[in-house]
Amino acid sequence: MSAVTKRSLAPSAEEQLQKRADAIRLQVTQGISKPFKKVIDVSSGDIHSTGMKPITFVRQVLAGCLCPDLLDSDTLPHDSQLRARKLLEHCDGGSVGAYAESSGMAYVKSTVAKFISARDGGLSSNPAHIFIASGSLRAITVVLKLLDQGEGAHRTGVMIPLPFPYTLPRVLERVGSVPLPYSLTEEAGWRIEKKELHRAIQASKGHCWPRAIYISNPGNPTGHVQSRESIQEVIEFAAQNNLFLLVDEVNQDTVFGMGSEFVSYKKVLAEMGPPYSHTVQLASVHSLSNGILGECGLRAGYIELVNVDEHVMLFAETLLCGDISTPITGQIALDVMADPPRPGDPSYCLYRQEVESRRNTLRRNMHRSAEFFNSLPGFHCPPVQSGVFIYPHLTLLPTALTHAQGLGVEAGLWYCERLLEEEGVCVGVNECMGKAVTQSCPPGSNWHLRMCVLMPPDALKEVLCRLQAFHCRFLKGF
Numbered sequence: 001m002s003a004v005t006k007r008s009l010a011p012s013a014e015e016q017l018q019k020r021a022d023a024i025r026l027q028v029t030q031g032i033s034k035p036f037k038k039v040i041d042v043s044s045g046d047i048h049s050t051g052m053k054p055i056t057f058v059r060q061v062l063a064g065c066l067c068p069d070l071l072d073s074d075t076l077p078h079d080s081q082l083r084a085r086k087l088l089e090h091c092d093g094g095s096v097g098a099y100a101e102s103s104g105m106a107y108v109k110s111t112v113a114k115f116i117s118a119r120d121g122g123l124s125s126n127p128a129h130i131f132i133a134s135g136s137l138r139a140i141t142v143v144l145k146l147l148d149q150g151e152g153a154h155r156t157g158v159m160i161p162l163p164f165p166y167t168l169p170r171v172l173e174r175v176g177s178v179p180l181p182y183s184l185t186e187e188a189g190w191r192i193e194k195k196e197l198h199r200a201i202q203a204s205k206g207h208c209w210p211r212a213i214y215i216s217n218p219g220n221p222t223g224h225v226q227s228r229e230s231i232q233e234v235i236e237f238a239a240q241n242n243l244f245l246l247v248d249e250v251n252q253d254t255v256f257g258m259g260s261e262f263v264s265y266k267k268v269l270a271e272m273g274p275p276y277s278h279t280v281q282l283a284s285v286h287s288l289s290n291g292i293l294g295e296c297g298l299r300a301g302y303i304e305l306v307n308v309d310e311h312v313m314l315f316a317e318t319l320l321c322g323d324i325s326t327p328i329t330g331q332i333a334l335d336v337m338a339d340p341p342r343p344g345d346p347s348y349c350l351y352r353q354e355v356e357s358r359r360n361t362l363r364r365n366m367h368r369s370a371e372f373f374n375s376l377p378g379f380h381c382p383p384v385q386s387g388v389f390i391y392p393h394l395t396l397l398p399t400a401l402t403h404a405q406g407l408g409v410e411a412g413l414w415y416c417e418r419l420l421e422e423e424g425v426c427v428g429v430n431e432c433m434g435k436a437v438t439q440s441c442p443p444g445s446n447w448h449l450r451m452c453v454l455m456p457p458d459a460l461k462e463v464l465c466r467l468q469a470f471h472c473r474f475l476k477g478f
């Protein structure tokens with residue numbers, strides 16, 4: 001068994017919490033008495049699991065594709081029928097039950113290319129450079145595999161942000177790349193500092209060969225949005241150090257901060273002109289899961305490769321062949337995400353209303369949650385600009401630290417385990433590292449909780465009530 005496989009077997013703190021949440025959920029269904037009626041898992045961005053309703057047009061098109069008889073009835077609006085017919089024309093045998101091309105249906109790739117081009121102010125996007133995968137994590141894995149090479153000090157190193165999206169270390173571990181963390185500056189709105197990038201790459205000397213930098217923009221779980229200038233700095237840094245830019249842009253349509261705007265790395269790269277625009281290699285990923293549709297279970301995402309050699313693209317295709325093909329249902333929903341109803345279409349008003357209502361819920365919930373955490377002793381929550389996560393900073397008192405030490409567990413994890421056991425709320429947790437740790441607090445006392453806030457307002461109320469009850473008890477005890 002390889003070292004990588006052995007390491008993969010050890011569950012992380014997050015995974016332990018998840019397992020425990022699953023076990024408690026099962027106990028609840030078996031009628032075992034708990035202080036709560038159900039477990040609420042807000043640790044991931046799975047918004048449908050906490051009660052958000054699907055966007056109607058997506059499901060209508062899917063319904064038409066899955067059940068073509070509906071296309072000859074009045075059950076579905078005309079535009080959803082037309083879309084379903086069009087998509088079925090591009091499925092072998094006119095059926096979603098057939099296999100599709102390994103790197104994605106050509107028709108859907110061309111829809112995605114048009115979406116990217118419109119998003120980036122008319123910049124061209126080539127469907128041949130777009131690859132559809134069963135989720136953006138799979139797309140990221142494919143890119144990391146393309147970059148993976150060498151042994152020992154020549155092993156591929158990938159620069160990753162601290163804090164990172166919680167799924168990322170597992171992906172790197174599976175591929176076998178070495179993570180090279182660079183800290184984001186919390187007190188400056190999670191800014192990426194040039195000095196810190198240089199420090200991180202210097203620190204890799206002798207351990208691995210840095211070949212890529214992973215960027216999450218808009219940031220997961222931090223909710224920051226990079227400015228154009230900040231993106232330029234990162235591109236310059238990547239060029240100087242011959243790094244492949246792997247940009248996770250899955251939160252691009254959930255930017256709500258005042259004055260914040262999503263600008264894609266591809267657009268900034270093109271605007272920087274030569275030599276950057278022709279040399280810096282870039283992969284940008286987007287997903288059905290994290291966008292405003294939040295259709296995690298349908299499994300589809302895409303990568304667009306820029307400035308990547310045609311031969312390397314062939315390898316990407318080969319790696320995706322291992323999946324046979326991304327589920328067609330996911331690709332259909334991706335087509336709708338990239339080309340939603342337009343003004344004048346029969347479904348436009350409802351679509352617009354549902355998306356706007358979702359955005360308003362997100363904005364309001366974020367505001368309400370930030371106020372809530374800022375009112376709890378020990379918590380501090382800076383403004384969030386994007387995404388579905390709130391990421392409050394929790395400072396634990398020395399008495400709590402001593403108690404956790406006595407139990408042999410990390411204090412933040414212990415806090416979250418108790419929250420889960422006593423109130424049935426599962427949140428994500430990270431220890432603060434780097435500059436976020438103030439000199440005056442002992443190690444182990446600074447944590448961040450990660451909580452998805454995009455859910456119906458009543459569900460959020462329930463989560464916050466449980467959190468408050470728990471936190472008050474916890475403070476009394478410690």
Ligand SMILES: Cc1ncc(COP(=O)(O)O)c(C=O)c1O
Pocket residue numbers: 045134135136137138165166167168220248250286287288289290296300301
């Ligand atoms: C960093 C990151 N990117 C993207 C995603 C979405 O993944 P997928 O598209 O595979 O559902 C996640 C979900 O956890 C994530 O953590």
